[in-house]
Amino acid sequence: MKELSPVRDKSHAFALFLTRVIKRMQENRRETVLSKECLIAGARIGLEIEEASVRNNQKNVIMHLSSATKYARESQYWLRLLRDMTYIDKEDADKLIADSYELSHLLTLIIKDATEAD
Numbered sequence: 380m381k382e383l384s385p386v387r388d389k390s391h392a393f394a395l396f397l398t399r400v401i402k403r404m405q406e407n408r409r410e411t412v413l414s415k416e417c418l419i420a421g422a423r424i425g426l427e428i429e430e431a432s433v434r435n436n437q438k439n440v441i442m443h444l445s446s447a448t449k450y451a452r453e454s455q456y457w458l459r460l461l462r463d464m465t466y467i468d469k470e471d472a473d474k475l476i477a478d479s480y481e482l483s484h485l486l487t488l489i490i491k492d493a494t495e496a497d
Contacts, residue, residue, distance in 0.1 A: 383432045386485050390425035390447070393478050397421040397454070400471045410466050417457030421475075423450040424482060437493060444490050451483040 398421075401414045424447045431443035455476055462472030 383428060383489070386482065386489065387425070387428050387432060389478070389482055389485070390428050393475070393482060394422050394425050396471075396478075397475055400467055400475065404461070404467045408466050410461075413457060413461055413464075414466070417454060417461060420450045420453040420457060421479070423447070424454065424479075428486075437496075441490055441493050444486050444493070448483050448486040448490070451479045451486065455479045455483075 397418060401418045405411055405414055427443045427447035427450060431440045431447070434440045434443065458467075458472050458476050458479065461467045462469055462476075
């Protein structure tokens with residue numbers, strides 16, 4: 380299985396930037412419902428990767444990485460919605476969306492590698 384450190388680092392950086400963007404948006408726009416959903420999904424990516432990194436059972440690792448991929452896709456949805464409603468800056472949203480696509484792609488490659496190793 381591929382090393383999880385790079386994707387762990389990317390998910391951590393993603394969550395930090397997302398948290399800053401959401402905090403700024405909540406202070407400026409006073410929107411809390413959609414932004415909270417987005418923040419939960421974005422933070423869960425890293426949480427699921429952390430869980431996968433401590434599992435020694437291949438099936439559990441794949442399950443957690445699949446969940447991380449699901450949350451990456453979910454965060455893309457919330458980010459597009461918040462961007463299109465002009466709650467967050469287009470530039471910040473586009474960067475976060477691109478980062479979440481990259482995370483999703485990397486996770487998919489790791490899952491594929493892990494399933495082929497079985």
